[in-house]
Amino acid sequence: MDRRTFLKAGGAAVGLGLGSAHAETRSPAPMKMDPRQVAARNRNRSEAMARHGMVCTSQTLATSAALDVLKAGGNAFDAAVCANVMLSVVEPMSCGPGGDLFAIVWSAREGKLFGLNASGRSPYAWNLDEAKKRGLDSIPSNSPLAWNVPGCVSGWEALLSRFGSKPFAELAAPAIAHAREGFPVSPIIARDWRMLAPSTPTLAATFYPGGRAPQPGDIFINPAIADFLELLSREGLRAYYEGVPAEKIVAHAQADGALLDLRDFREHSVDWVDPVSTNYRGHDVWEIPPNGQGIAALQMLNILETFDIPSLQPGSAAHLHLFAEAKRLAYEDRAVYYADQALADVPLGQLISKEYGRERAKLIDPKRAATNVGAGVFDGSKDTIYLTTSDKEGNMVSLIQSIYSGWGSNIAPGGLGFCIQNRGESFSLDPTHRNRLEPHKRPFHTIIPAFVTKEGAPWLSFGVMGGAFQPQGHVQVLMNLIDFGMSPQQAGDQPRVEHSGSSEPTGEKADGVGSLRCEAGIAEEVKAELAAMGHNVKSGGAFGGYQAILRMDEPLRYAGASDPRKDGCALGY
Numbered sequence: 173m174d175r176r177t178f179l180k181a182g183g184a185a186v187g188l189g190l191g192s193a194h195a196e197t198r199s200p201a202p203m204k205m206d207p208r209q210v211a212a213r214n215r216n217r218s219e220a221m222a223r224h225g226m227v228c229t230s231q232t233l234a235t236s237a238a239l240d241v242l243k244a245g246g247n248a249f250d251a252a253v254c255a256n257v258m259l260s261v262v263e264p265m266s267c268g269p270g271g272d273l274f275a276i277v278w279s280a281r282e283g284k285l286f287g288l289n290a291s292g293r294s295p296y297a298w299n300l301d302e303a304k305k306r307g308l309d310s311i312p313s314n315s316p317l318a319w320n321v322p323g324c325v326s327g328w329e330a331l332l333s334r335f336g337s338k339p340f341a342e343l344a345a346p347a348i349a350h351a352r353e354g355f356p357v358s359p360i361i362a363r364d365w366r367m368l369a370p371s372t373p374t375l376a377a378t379f380y381p382g383g384r385a386p387q388p389g390d391i392f393i394n395p396a397i398a399d400f401l402e403l404l405s406r407e408g409l410r411a412y413y414e415g416v417p418a419e420k421i422v423a424h425a426q427a428d429g430a431l432l433d434l435r436d437f438r439e440h441s442v443d444w445v446d447p448v449s450t451n452y453r454g455h456d457v458w459e460i461p462p463n464g465q466g467i468a469a470l471q472m473l474n475i476l477e478t479f480d481i482p483s484l485q486p487g488s489a490a491h492l493h494l495f496a497e498a499k500r501l502a503y504e505d506r507a508v509y510y511a512d513q514a515l516a517d518v519p520l521g522q523l524i525s526k527e528y529g530r531e532r533a534k535l536i537d538p539k540r541a542a543t544n545v546g547a548g549v550f551d552g553s554k555d556t557i558y559l560t561t562s563d564k565e566g567n568m569v570s571l572i573q574s575i576y577s578g579w580g581s582n583i584a585p586g587g588l589g590f591c592i593q594n595r596g597e598s599f600s601l602d603p604t605h606r607n608r609l610e611p612h613k614r615p616f617h618t619i620i621p622a623f624v625t626k627e628g629a630p631w632l633s634f635g636v637m638g639g640a641f642q643p644q645g646h647v648q649v650l651m652n653l654i655d656f657g658m659s660p661q662q663a664g665d666q667p668r669v670e671h672s673g674s675s676e677p678t679g680e681k682a683d684g685v686g687s688l689r690c691e692a693g694i695a696e697e698v699k700a701e702l703a704a705m706g707h708n709v710k711s712g713g714a715f716g717g718y719q720a721i722l723r724m725d726e727p728l729r730y731a732g733a734s735d736p737r738k739d740g741c742a743l744g745y
Contacts, residue, residue: 217661218661220742238254264590267575268324272617273291298611318581354393359739507677561721572621622635645718
């Protein structure tokens with residue numbers, strides 16, 4: 173397909189780029205699903221075990237395609253990109269080329285961890301003065317004003333150019349085939365497809381054929397994203413930022429009054445960063461430093477390490493109370509200090525220090541929920557996919573990618589076949605805030621990959637998707653693994669709690685004690701005890717989507733785990 177044909181793809185209107193109904197469902201599928209049964213699934217799945225490689229994702233077609241890459245001689249980095257590209261097709265409300273990407277990878281050749289920050293920055297022309305002129309007190313979610321340059325594709329390019337062994341065209345081929353031929357929509361993804369009504373014409377044209385969301389088992393076709401992926405396969409991944417895709421996205425943004433420009437795309441770049449860590453009972457837990465929220469998990473672990481968690485009953489009121497109180501303390505710091513370190517003073521070393529963790533732990537009453545918590549003071553001072561891969565050489569990849577809210581900004585411009593994220597709504601419009609809107613700045617980010625080493629050797633690659641919940645998910649999984657001695661699958665299967673109502677990096681203040689929502693499986697007597705301790709206890713929900721690979725050496729082998737809250741699986745060979 174030449175440049176002119178691609179520009180016309182989807183019947184794009186000049187400026188707005190309104191796509192036609194590329195995606196379509198066929199005859200209604202006979203399969204039924206009772207959504208009430210999803211939260212009540214029997215959670216006792218075994219780990220997948222293999223010696224040569226492992227893939228864990230939230231959708232089976234993505235797991236299978238990435239495993240085929242490993243079997244064909246590709247490495248863990250190739251497999252991770254293949255899986256992410258496939259998820260862009262089969263789980264489009266959660267991820268895709270319109271979003272950002274972070275990864276922590278273990279290179280067997282170099283014997284060390286590397287962190288990748290492939291998140292995008294705000295437009296050069298977008299600033300507090302412009303927001304004030306528009307009368308904004310926050311950045312609207314379903315608007316190109318919430319668009320930053322999407323970093324996902326640059327993340328694929330960075331991984332493959334530094335560590336990959338296969339060309340992108342080969343890795344994208346399975347996703348292109350499924351996009352053109354159609355794939356049956358899996359049950360949890362079908363449920364999530366309906367999370368928001370089709371609020372813009374571009375979203376409806378691409379993802380709501382015939383005015384309705386596909387049902388479980390319906391065949392969904394998206395040749396527009398197939399055309400896009402073929403363009404990248406032919407012209408190279410940098411074509412996203414210097415060619416037709418950038419032109420289409422910018423044209424839509426400017427037609428809608430936003431300030432994104434081709435310069436913003438041309439000057440986009442990723443950063444290889446050093447992950448940061450804390451040691452939790454002999455295990456070094458690694459996260460990406462801010463602009464993300466990963467260090468909240470490290471802060472929580474430093475607080476919890478001061479308590480004798482292993483002596484408690486898993487899922488007991490005593491256990492969940494300490495967890496919730498540690499979360500509340502860490503998230504107040506998250507609301508004040510986490511921001512793009514290139515443009516903000518973030519006291520990173522102090523926040524994740526053991527000394528600070530011990531001081532914060534002293535604020536916790538083991539018997540009672542605090543009525544008010546605040547951030548520490550220093551001297552001088554929404555939907556996502558997660559996947560993990562490993563290979564026979566010992567390489568491991570922990571990768572997370574998202575378009576933020578379900579369907580991102582709800583806008584799929586230019587007939588490209590994917591939505592653009594709304595991550596820019598995470599900026600604060602308070603001029604005194606570290607996370608304030610500024611030109612060419614990365615906003616506060618929720619998506620966080622994680623990794624654990626023991627005595628300098630790789631032990632666990634894992635993540636828990638789910639917006640602001642993610643550090644909470646990391647800590648609950650790690651307590652299950654380290655404090656309670658569970659296997660990787662058991663650690664993810666256990667019922668979870670989610671605390672909400674803390675202060676936010678956009679400027680909102682804490683809502684008193686907040687709410688502690690409990691999944692099915694938390695005993696009624698435990699919820700009653702928590703309420704008596706002062707927690708505002710709620711019931712219902714399913715929190716996060718966990719994938720993990722545990723590594724064992726001499727001989728090298730892997731155990732893969734996949735969350736029953738999602739459609740995916742762990743497969744090895």
